[in-house]
Amino acid sequence: MKKPLKPAREFISPSDLTFGLSTCKRCLWIKYWYKLSAPLQMPLVGTLSELQEEHFHGADMPTIDASLRPGTVTKWGEFVKSKPLQVNGLDTRWRILGKYDLVSTNTDGTIGVIDCKVSDNERDSGAFYSPQLEAYAYALENPAAGKGRSVASIGLLIWKPGTTIGSDAHSSGFGVYQKYVAVERDLPNFLAVIGDFISVLEGELPEAGAECTTCAYLLARNALDNL
Numbered sequence: 001m002k003k004p005l006k007p008a009r010e011f012i013s014p015s016d017l018t019f020g021l022s023t024c025k026r027c028l029w030i031k032y033w034y035k036l037s038a039p040l041q042m043p044l045v046g047t048l049s050e051l052q053e054e055h056f057h058g059a060d061m062p063t064i065d066a067s068l069r070p071g072t073v074t075k076w077g078e079f080v081k082s083k084p085l086q087v088n089g090l091d092t093r094w095r096i097l098g099k100y101d102l103v104s105t106n107t108d109g110t111i112g113v114i115d116c117k118v119s120d121n122e123r124d125s126g127a128f129y130s131p132q133l134e135a136y137a138y139a140l141e142n143p144a145a146g147k148g149r150s151v152a153s154i155g156l157l158i159w160k161p162g163t164t165i166g167s168d169a170h171s172s173g174f175g176v177y178q179k180y181v182a183v184e185r186d187l188p189n190f191l192a193v194i195g196d197f198i199s200v201l202e203g204e205l206p207e208a209g210a211e212c213t214t215c216a217y218l219l220a221r222n223a224l225d226n227l
């Protein structure tokens with residue numbers, strides 16, 4: 001596969017710093033150079049996320065978690081775009097572009113970023129999502145236009161379905177266990193991850209990974225076509 005003269009997209013999605021890098025890099029490379037991604041089947045995810053995020057519009061931050069600075073959730077679901085990312089002190093063609101879930105305005109003038117999850121996956125740790133949350137923080141602190149804001153906290157707000165509630169057809173549902181996971185700010189790790197990410201994108205098409213089940217399926221499927 002030849003590399004085109006220009007990538008089809010030059011904006012790095014924060015979620016690719018978690019899921020994209022956790023499998024092999026070949027699909028990631030194709031996504032950015034050819035704007036082609038495997039279709040995702042994630043029924044209910046959009047509806048559950050929307051309901052969860054709406055629940056926290058206008059929320060008082062210390063009621064979400066006592067560790068959070070005094071402030072209020074004032075923004076949600078807005079896109080943020082960064083200035084060009086740098087590698088070895090030089091501007092690259094790549095920027096961050098992503099839509100955060102919740103942002104607070106704190107009384108001391110700082111802001112807080114919260115990423116909402118409805119999940120029972122043990123993988124949902126602060127370490128796994130740190131580069132994604134740092135990407136939002138980076139774009140808010142280094143925006144493509146306007147003045148940057150100082151991000152005092154980043155974290156995950158997890159709803160884990162665990163009970164059923166209600167007793168009739170119109171007011172029954174799932175109850176959730178709520179957990180806020182504070183994520184330590186770690187700009188050096190983010191810059192290292194983004195540097196690796198950009199060097200993958202600027203390199204040649206990576207080999208397919210050995211463990212991804214999608215390629216194994218495609219190879220087996222194509223073999224059937226040749227019978």
Ligand code: SF4
Pocket residue numbers: 023024025026027028207208209210211212213214215
């Ligand atoms: S193994 Fe194949 S399907 Fe999986 S990420 Fe790599 S190229 Fe994509």
